[in-house]
Amino acid sequence: MTLFRDPTHYSENSVVQKSEASYLIDKADINFASKKLLDVGSGDGKLSALMSNMGAEVTGIDISESMVNFSTHNYPNCRFFQGDAQDLTKHAINYNIITSFNCLHWISDIERVLSGIKAKLEKDGIFLGLIYPRCVGLWDAADWCENLPEYKVSSKLFVNPYCFHTKSDMENLLTQVGFTNIKLWEEERQTTFQTKEEFKGYIMGWLPHYHYYGQSFIKPWLHKYMELTDQMTNTEVTMEYKTIFFIAS
Structure with a gap:
C-alpha cells in the first residue's frame, strides 16, 4: 500500500500537520539562522520552506x-x-538541527530512526519533533468499518502502517538512543473544519484505510466518527486529538 500518492491533495489538506509543527517551532524559540538542518519526512516541503525562511540551510528527506x-x-x-529515514547513518554530514514533524508514526523501527538522528546531530545539536498517540474517535471509527460486511474479507489482509506510541514510550526511546536533555510534553489539541467536505479532504490525505479500501470507505467512516464524537447534527467538524511534542539534545 502506497500512502501520499497525491502530493497536491496532501499539500492542500494538511492544515493540522502544518499548525502542529508551526506551534512547536514557535514554542521551541530556536535560532535557525545559518544552521544546517535536516527535515526527516519532509512531505510536501512547506515546513522545510518555513524553516528555510527563518534562515536555516535545509535538506529534506x-x-x-x-x-x-x-x-x-x-x-x-x-x-x-x-x-x-531508517538509513540516516549513511548521510555524509552532521546537522545542527534535525526535525521530524509528521513522520515517526509511520516508521515501524522507530528506535533505529531515532538512533540515526542522534548519530547525525552535531555535539550541541537539537532534535525537534512531534508524534500523535492513538486518537480514539478516528481509529475506533476505522476499526468499526473494517468489520462491515463489504470490507470484512479484505480486512484480513490489511495491516495498519500507523504505529502508536505514548508519551512514556517516546521518553524511553529518546533516552535509550542517547539523548540526555529531553523536554517532552503532551497536549490536548483540537482543529475545527468548517464543513464535512473539508474534514474528509484532510482525512483522505493520510488515512491508510482510504488508500487500501478506496473512496467507499470514507462515507461509513465519517458517519461513525460523527456518531462517536457526538457531532451528528453539526455542519462543521471539530477533531480532538493529542500531540506529543519534544525537544531533545
Missing part, C-alpha cells in the same frame, strides 16, 4: 518520490531527496 518531486519544484530554496 522523504521516502515518497512524488512528494520529493513536488517539494523540489515548489520550494527551490531547500534541497530535497528521496530516502529512507
